[in-house]
Every structure is written in C-alpha cells, then in structure tokens.
Amino acid sequence: MITLALSKGRIFDESAPLLAAIGLSLAEDPGKTRKLIVATKNPGVRVIIVRATDVPTYVQYGAADLGIAGSDVLAEHGGVGLYQPLDLAIAKCRMVVAAPEGFDYESAVKQGARLRVATKYIGTAREHFAAKGVHVDLIHLYGSMELAPLVGLADAIVDLVDTGNTLRANKLKVVEEIEPISSRLIVNPASLKLKRSALGPVIDAFGKAARG
Ligand code: ATP
Numbered sequence: 580m581i582t583l584a585l586s587k588g589r590i591f592d593e594s595a596p597l598l599a600a601i602g603l604s605l606a607e608d609p610g611k612t613r614k615l616i617v618a619t620k621n622p623g624v625r626v627i628i629v630r631a632t633d634v635p636t637y638v639q640y641g642a643a644d645l646g647i648a649g650s651d652v653l654a655e656h657g658g659v660g661l662y663q664p665l666d667l668a669i670a671k672c673r674m675v676v677a678a679p680e681g682f683d684y685e686s687a688v689k690q691g692a693r694l695r696v697a698t699k700y701i702g703t704a705r706e707h708f709a710a711k712g713v714h715v716d717l718i719h720l721y722g723s724m725e726l727a728p729l730v731g732l733a734d735a736i737v738d739l740v741d742t743g744n745t746l747r748a749n750k751l752k753v754v755e756e757i758e759p760i761s762s763r764l765i766v767n768p769a770s771l772k773l774k775r776s777a778l779g780p781v782i783d784a785f786g787k788a789a790r791g
C-alpha cells in the first residue's frame with residue numbers, strides 16, 4: 580500500500596486533475612467527508628488529508644510515502660529527509676514583501692530603520708532580510724497577515740500573492756519579490772528504496788501528468 584499526503588482546499592483542488600490523469604481519483608470528496616484516510620480508485624494507493632504545513636512532516640517520518648507540498652512550506656520545513664523529484668507547477672504564486680500603499684519602504688530600508696515584519700514564513704523572511712542586511716523584528720502569525728500593518732502590529736509583511744486582490748483590498752502593495760512558489764511532489768527516501776516497484780510508476784505518472 581502506498582500512502583499519499585494531501586491538504587484540503589487549494590492543493591487538493593489543483594491536484595485533482597493530475598490525480599484523475601493517473602487513475603488516483605478519490606473515493607470521497609475530502610472537502611465533504613470527515614474521514615482523514617480516503618481510498619482511491621487504485622486499490623494500492625490511499626490518501627491521507629493533513630494540514631498544508633504538516634505534509635512534509637508526514638512524508639519525512641514515512642507515515643506517508645509521498646505528498647504534495649508548496650515550495651513555501653518546504654522552505655520553512657527545510658526539506659530534511661525528503662526527496663523532491665518533481666515541480667508539479669500547480670498552486671503557483673509569489674512570495675513577496677508587502678507594505679501599506681503610503682509607506683516609503685525603500686527610504687526606510689536606506690535609512691537603516693528597524694522594521695517590524697509580520698509573517699507565517701519566519702525562516703524565509705529571516706533569510707531574505709539577512710541577505711539584504713536589513714534589520715527586522717519578525718512577528719509570527721498563522722494567517723491573515725495583510726491585517727497586521729492596518730492595525731499597527733507591523734510595518735510590512737512577508738506573504739504569498741497571486742491575483743493581488745487581497746493586497747489591493749487592504750491598501751497594501753508589493754515592495755519586494757522574494758521568490759516564485761509552486762507545489763512539489765515529495766517522497767520519503769526509504770519508501771523509494773523499499774517500494775520502488777510500486778512508487779516508481781506513480782512518480783513517473785505524476786511527471787507525465789504535470790508536463791500535460
Ligand atoms: P491552512 O489553511 O491549513 O493554514 P494554508 O493557508 O497554507 O494552510 P492553502 O491556502 O490551501 O493552505 O495553501 C496551500 C499552498 O498553496 C501554500 O503552501 C502555497 O504553496 C499555495 N498557495 C497559497 N495561497 C495561494 C494563492 N493565493 N494562490 C496560489 N497558490 C497559493
């Protein structure tokens with residue numbers, strides 16, 4: 580039996596066409612069922628439903644043989660104990676620094692101001708500002724980062740942007756690009772050795788499906 584870790588919502592929605600293409604359609608809709616282990620049309624493959632940030636952990640410890648995780652989540656996790664064979668090119672967005680429309684971020688940085696930055700992505704933010712030599716105090720939030728500058732919790736945020744609708748709705752603007760984000764297939768290296776005959780074809784099929 581092969582176990583695939585997925586998260587509900589965006590990752591599942593954008594993975595569904597790939598899963599269908601390789602014969603792994605789910606027996607139940609993860610958005611509706613309360614079950615956390617869901618069978619697929621392939622009797623040798625089951626899916627476990629976990630939080631997006633927990634996918635790398637399940638795969639790292641071998642509780643899942645493979646999973647689909649955003650490169651944002653993988654960067655925070657560190658990727659230790661994970662084989663990352665494929666960029667699936669789904670759930671694409673950008674990691675950026677954003678600030679209020681009226682805030683002169685460039686000048687603040689030039690003047691060496693110490694900035695308060697709110698983010699869910701502490702590791703990515705720390706690395707980004709350290710590489711630029713910008714002094715920051717990081718505030719760890721778990722969501723709705725766009726709110727922080729509006730209520731005086733932070734000067735800027737590090738978060739994901741896709742359409743830009745959330746930034747616009749909250750009168751924020753992108754002040755720096757950090758990196759493009761997409762979801763990756765991740766595999767437990769021990770599983771790959773022990774179950775190569777079962778896992779190899781699934782990984783190859785994901786590759787073909789992702790290339791369209
Ligand atoms: P949770 O809701 O459990 O806190 P989450 O917010 O990380 O987790 P999702 O919003 O489903 O869960 O995001 C899952 C992944 O999808 C992210 O890790 C990222 O790679 C990608 N993603 C997040 N937001 C967007 C977006 N607006 N557009 C495209 N991809 C996105």
Ligand code: PRP
Nearest residue numbers: 722723738739740741742743744745746
């Ligand atoms: C993500 C991200 C941004 C928004 C960006 O939030 O954290 O807030 O999408 O997308 P946009 O540029 O298209 O507006 P999400 O919708 O996942 O909400 P949540 O994680 O706070 O539940």
Ligand code: MG
Nearest residue numbers: 588589631722
């Ligand atoms: Mg989200």
